[in-house]
Amino acid sequence: MAKDKKPPPTNDGPAWEQLRRLFQVGSPEFVEVLRQRVSATTLAAFAETWYTDTRVEARRLLFAYLERPFNAPRHEPLVKRLFKFADNAGDDAVMARFLVGLDRLVRRKRGTATRWDPRTRSHETVEVIYTPPDTTLSRDDRAYAGAWFTQNREKFTKGRFLFSVPTRQYLRRRAWRYFRRLGKKHPDRYVPAVCTALKFYTDADVPDALALLDNWGLVHVLFHHSPALESRPTGWFVSPTGTIQQLQPEPMYRQLWLRSPEPIFDLLVNAKCRPVCLWAAKMLRQHFPQRIAQVSLDQLLDWLVSENAVLNDLAIEALERIGGLEAVPVEKWLKLIESARPDLLDRICEMVARAVKPDQVSFTDAVRLAMQRPVPLARLGMAFLQGKKPATTAEVQSIFALREAQADPLRADLVKWATTVLAERSDFSPQWVLEFLDGRHEDVRDIGWEWLQSDSRARDDVGVWQRMLESPYDNIRLRLVGILEDRAKERDGLAKFSMEHVRFLWATVLLNITRGSRAKPFVVRQIMDRVATHPDEAGELLPIIAVALRSCRGPEFRAGLSGVASFVERNPTRRPLVEAVFPELSWN
Template sequence: MAGRDWLLIQELLERGEEEFVDRLRGFHDAEALAGFAERWYSNASTRSRELLLAYLDRPLNAYRHEPLVKRLFKLAEKARDDEVMARFLVAFDRSVRRVEMDRVRNRYRSFRTEEEFERQKAAWQDEGADHLYGGISARTAYQPDVYQLQGVWREHVLAVPAGGTMPRAEWGRAAVHRGKLDRFRLFSVSTRRYLRRRAWRYFRRIGKTEWSRYVAGISGALAIYEDADVNDGLALLDNWGLVHALFHHSDVLQANPRGWLPREGRSLSELKPAPAFPEAWENESGRLLDLLRQARCRPVRRWAMGMLDRNPDAVLAQGLEALIGFLDSLDANVIAWAAGILERSGAAAGLEPAQWLALARKAGPDALPVLAGLLRRFLEPSRLTTDEAAELASSHSLPVARYGYDALNARAITPGDIPALLPVLDAACGPLRPELLDWLGTTLRALGYDVDRILLLLDSRHADARAAGLAWFRSAPEAGNDIELWRRLAESPHDDVRLALAQVLDRHAAEGGVDGRATDISRALDADRLRFLWAAILLNIHRGGRAKPGVVEQVATRLGRHPGDAPQLLPLLAIALRSLRTTERNAALVAVVKLTEKSPAAAAAVEAAFPELKWG
């Protein structure tokens, strides 16, 4: 079985399958893996290289893979392979993690005389022993009395927890089968410490003679570290190579073979960029900007910003586009840094409105307030077109939307600008939206009544915009005689608009205006439109309860005056007559009774349509 698995693994490598890495990590024949290292490393295919890097990105916890890892490391070191060595630097840094723990240390001494005993006891007390035990004791009948002393010290230390080294015995294989390998790492703790020092030493040797190559190689490693690798201050210091690369010359830290520690009385909050080989970074603003863009680790990004702050002119020399691209970063600190340089230098004044809008479209939540501040300082509202100002006003960010609204408010809106105001209807900023809609309604009214202007509000998909339109519809005298408006409203897909129209019709019916006198409104709503409107309201099970009795009366009135419409309108009365709601059912019964009393022709149609009704 193992032989077939091994053949499959090699075949997966030749085919470049993604499954190869998982299969390889699940293979535990150390001798076969040792022989495989050189064959894999020397494979010249691009895909084989990608799989090698993917393997090294995984934790060093694949059972019995020590020979493979060790030989790959030596091969890459000998080949001066900076890319693979960068992966090893990160992998070995991740393999050692200290924790704070209490450790008990015991010491024992025996003395012939009481004077020696008391002298040592006093000395251990001065050394800070937590407990001292002892006294005179007779060992045997043939030996003189002795004084025995035990000292106990309790120390708070930083140490790697015991039991985290990958086992090699059979019980380790059982742990593999149980899937309990997360807490284990290849190699002993001392070997892991040595390997991470050796990986850094590889880059240190390059930095002494080849600055450009050092910067390129170590940048590749710095871009790989993740926030999970530095989730607290101690974890940061456990990354031996990372700390050397960023803070080698810092007076805040001190190094020993077991790891970095803050100096007495110093804090990690005092850390500032102090890299190994600082001269190598002097003319590498482009590389630092790339690192700031690619880094997955917050301390690396902060370090890169600190290095770039030493020469802001060099940053600007890389081009304005390179700098403003950081305004859409997911890191609020990077956004603030880029905005600070743009503000202090005044370089943002050269951006065109289209560039500002492009930034606003792709900027994240943290970037938008910063962007709004830059907009107010560097972009005159007069440079914006109406549609650009409306787009900014519709932003979900309050500072950006407020800037766009102020720009709109400062403009003299003409009828030709109305199509550009459409984005305001979809304004996404909740706190500002009522004010924006009020401004839009006021602006449209000031331009004069027009069916397309009022429909801009009444056809909106937003209820609050339609509410503003309905207020205009009810109050504008022109709306009451606009035949085209009534036709359009009768076909509206929105319940609130249909209900409002039905209420107005109800009022007209009470005044004898609908289908009685030949008013403009009655001519506007032909039979088909009226049926559509009435059916939409009566069939709505969620809204319109108060309007439905009025609609029933309108249907009955129409039937009384046009008995020939009975086949089309009686099904509408049937909806209300068979409703589960008492108010609708009673309204339909009253309407049917009145109808049969006033119109003999309609009465015959009603009796035929509703045989279940008993007429006295």
């Protein structure tokens, strides 16, 4: 006995009445609520009511619905009836949206297949282009009943569309047929109508060459007569003798496009799809070069920072040819180069360097440019800084920001320039050197150390050395050990340094487990020399030596052991202290 079938769900009732109220008031929520309805019968009856409603709000909602993907379950009758109404009414605006929406319904893939070659009598693997078969939404109303579909709607509809694949291919051919007939019967309407459609394509519609060919109507509009392509009922293919790189503008009804450059120029500026923009740019170069030449300087500068990469390239080409760039305010140039595409910065910065004189750029702006991460910007900033001198306290302080210059290849040169400029100032402060010795980049600290060694005003300043003893950086601490070794040979060589800071330096070097192996024996000797001359500090210094004695490294162990033995021999009364600090040592 057959099971009773569950009756299909219906959208009649309070929910449908609420939807109709949203429609009457023109609420933006209407489209999303409508897409949730899954009753094909009710939706089909609503199609005529919607299309024949002449209100502006109804038209706006219709456009919004058609600009959404055709993947709302059981909307086949609604979509098909709206399509027929628009086709019969000669509705260019609605058919433009259908052309784009139906183009998006077929997306082929590349794969491989094994075929038998009768000539070689063997199987061979060949590349094939196919349309995935599992991309059609179910037309069974019962599939959308229950809570599961409501909770997993997005997952269920992802990658699936209305209509079977053959029906989708037929509908997109029908959509293009409308515009093909429009060009024959109403040529004045053709270009405006297809331009409306072309503006709805986006880069997401053409992520690769195969996806470009999957847009049946788009390719007809732009490349209908291209010898590199051939059309079949299932889609566009590259011809046996052509390649996708050979595509050039070969539009349907070329003579209609050549009537005026303005529609093409409008596509160049406003289209959201890169192939459309490239097509428009090539058409203008081939047939209307004077139209590009009429673009104003201000508009070209705006194109430089446009999100449209084709406009960026056109602007660069035009600006490199024309004159008058000197009249562009410096502030505008600075704003443009900080917003431009990274791959265009070299050419833009070259234009700026030719058009802007260094004395037109303020000291602060030049430093700000030099601080940028892109090398062309930093190089331009460094060129503007050459020959400049800081005139105010604020400008002097801005120089220290170059320690954090983000362009790694230029940071060392920028810091060297900064140290040279600062060293020449009459109000030089030795503390300025510390700003570079405390920099977080090693190359900055290296240049700061060179400055310290070459400038006696900083080298002989006690305050600088006292601050350096607190440095957290290994390359500075290890160099300081060598300096202390030299100073220790002088009479009262270490007297000028705070012993608290010196002890801190000794401890940090000995406790460093990754670096400083060459400096540690010198530190041990310096500590033991200090203990020998100041036995009262043994309680503070001997624990530091204990680190060396317990080290597994031979030089440190021998240096520490020798120093401790000599200390006990000279100060026998300190032996209990030594035994407490080094309980592992035995004494004969």
